[in-house]
Amino acid sequence: MKLTVVGGGSTYTPELIDGFARLRDTLPVEELVLVDPAAERLELVGGLARRIFAKQGHPGRITTTQDLDAGVDGADAVLLQLRVGGQAARQQDETWPLECGCVGQETTGAGGLAKALRTVPVVLDIAERVRRTNPDAWIIDFTNPVGIVTRALLKAGHKAVGLCNVAIGFQRKFARQLGVSPADVHLDHVGLNHLTWETGVRLGGPEGEDVLSKLLSEHGEAIAADLRLPRPVLERLGVVPSYYLRYFYAHDEVVRELGTKPSRAAEVAAMEAELLRMYGDPALDEKPELLAKRGGAYYSEAAVDLAAGLLGGGGSPYQVVNTLNRGTLPFLPDDAVIEVQAAVGPKGTTPLPVPAVDPLFAGLMANVTAYEDLALTAALHGGRERVFKALLAHPLVGQYAYAEGLTDRLIAHNREHLAWA
Template sequence: MKLTVVGGGSTYTPELIDGFARLRDTLPITELVLVDPAEERLGLVAGLARRIFARQGHPGRITATVDLDAAVAGADAVLLQLRVGGQAAREKDETWPLECGCVGQETTGAGGLAKALRTVPVVLDIAERVRRAAPDAWIIDFTNPVGIVTRALLTAGHKAVGLCNVAIGLQRKFAALLGLAPAELHLDHVGLNHLTWELGVRRGGPGGEDLLPGLLAGHGAAVAADLRLPRAVLHGLGVVPSYYLRYYYQHDEVVRELRSKPSRAAEVAAMERELLALYGDPALDEKPALLAKRGGAFYSEAAVDLAAALLGDGAGTPSPYQVVNTLNDGTLPFLPDDAVIEVQARVDGTGPRPLPVPRIDPLYAGLIANVTAYEDLALDAALRGGRERVFKALLAHPLIGQFERAEALTDRLLAHNKEHLAWA
């Protein structure tokens, strides 16, 4: 089995490598290729990756290259984890929206649109090259904004599934609070990427006993603290929103917080410099503890489970169900069939098939429909360019929605991203 990681020079990659090594019976990789244009950091990451495999006795071969076409040739699956413009572009995404009184965040609001505009054309070019060199390969997208990027891939006819670590992170936290094994819990996870709610926490699988009321009653304070939301919000909703809902439910408070401290991008950039120095130590043969602060917790386990289910090799996955980003296709009747949603699905070699979802409260359905409309316009802007399309997408976003604010954000977005937008 050959897997290729595009963006293999990311400081995230050792988390992925550790999962591949630990879970080799589930996903028996024989060849792993890391590809990245940043040759120096790719070498550091690849060296650590080989040492992790050696320490854990994994027999697979790890290679590194800057040649994308060679890297994907004959691959069974290609994982995308790239960041166009690097942390410097992220720093801008997180700062200029604040000038207009809006959340500065790399996947949500105006910053998220900027990232989509930079990313979609690059990902589609990579996907076309995968189609030529490995026509049967599955593309697993971890590149944000995952919903928009996955929709671009599926609209272009690629074998693609989007992946996010929010659901698996919540599953692990809930399991720890309840004193259960993670595999015992099935989340009724519904929404769009970075716009989801846990409507149920079920023991044993779909239709199992719902533990959510007891979880909120007994551990509501801990859950709320982890999400940085008031416990009263969870009590009033009766469900668990993802932490990204804080940008909607407490937008103005978040803006005040972000204006008062260094950006997350600045923190991550400093952390990455320290991590790369650690990766260059030839004695290091495991992922360092610092990596846990970088983000992406449990990404490796989610990626292993999804790839194993899609490729049908190994001893199987802990559950036949995976939370993925895939076509709506009637699952949420208030959305178009070609919208990309994030839900539980049964996954096998034919791809994901979303599980039925009960009627969703208008409180959530309305926001889902609104953000889906924004994503329609965002993808159109990413594919066809043009100031007017960017403006319309910003005006449609529920965190913006005002004419003058959308105009000001459009000007700033274009000014800060000219080098990455061929049409600007």
């Protein structure tokens, strides 16, 4: 089995490598190729990756290359984890929206739209090259904004599934709080990427006992603290929202906070510099503890599980993925990309039935789905007016004066990445 990681020079990659090494019985990788245009980063990450495999006795071969076509040739699956524009672009995404009184964030709001506009054309080019080289390869997208990028891939007819680590993070936390194995926790997880709610927490599988009310009663304070939302809000909602919902439920509070502290991008850039320094140490043969603060917790377990399921080697029968709606949520278009539990196998993903969704959540999902449709149109075809309409539709923007100012700033800060600008 051959897997290729595009964006293999990312500081995330050792987390992925560690998972491949530990879970080799689930996903027996024979060859792993790390592809990245940044030669220096690729050399550092590739060296550590080989040492991790060697320490854990993994027999697989790890190679590195800057040649995308060579890297994806013969791959059974291609994982995408790239960041167009790097941390410098992220820094801009998190700052200029604040000038208009809107949330500055890398995956949602105006910053998320900027990332989508930079990313979708690049990802589609990569996918076309994968299809020319190996049309049977699965594409697993971890590149944000996952929902929009996955929708672009599926719209273009690629064999693609989107992956996020929010659900597996909740699964692990809830398992610890309940004193059970993560494998025993099944989430009733519904929404769009970075706009999701846990409407049930079941023990043993999709038909198991729902213990969500028990969790909220016994661990509500800890869950609320993790989400940085007041416990009474969770009690009134009756569900556990993803931490990204704080941008919607406490927008003005978040904007005030973001204006008084260094951006997350600045923190991550400093962290990345230190991680790369550590990766260059020939004595280092495991992922460093600092990597846990970088983000992407449990990404490796989720990626291994999904790849194993798609390639027929095992994995959990039900997994939270980003996939086509196809009637699962009747209030959304069939071609919307939703994030739900699905059966995963070599033929792809089939969403599990979802009970009727409370209008409190369905309304926001419908609003953001409309934005994502407009965002994808802007990413595919360009143009100031399309960017403006996408911003006007986003519930974190929603006013024409804000949308006008944000459109001007988005284009000004991203001209080098926008062919039409």
